[in-house]
Amino acid sequence: MDTIADIFNTLQTNLRALVIPIGVVGFILWGIASLLTPVLPDWAQGMRGYFQRAMLTIAFLGFATAFVTTLYGLGG
Numbered sequence: 001m002d003t004i005a006d007i008f009n010t011l012q013t014n015l016r017a018l019v020i021p022i023g024v025v026g027f028i029l030w031g032i033a034s035l036l037t038p039v040l041p042d043w044a045q046g047m048r049g050y051f052q053r054a055m056l057t058i059a060f061l062g063f064a065t066a067f068v069t070t071l072y073g074l075g076g
Contacts, residue, residue, distance in 0.1 A: 005072045012065040019058055026051050026058075 033047040 005069060008065055008069040008072065012062070012069060015058075015062050015065060019062060022058055023055065026055050 030048055030051040033044045033051065037044040
């Protein structure tokens with residue numbers, strides 16, 4: 001049981017190291033897409049949707065690992 005918890009803790013730590021840089025890049029690209037909406041409306045709208053989905057995926061992965069780690073902690 002401890003090895004599984006250690007694996008999820010390691011995964012969660014690695015994801016935390018990636019979340020901040022990816023979040024900053026995503027936020028900057030989302031801002032650029034918002035600024036370009038008057039010039040290229042179709043492209044900017046599509047890009048904002050991709051960035052939002054990417055950010056939601058990253059948030060979900062972080063939440064899922066924390067949730068599983070918590071469940072293993074409660075069970076052990």
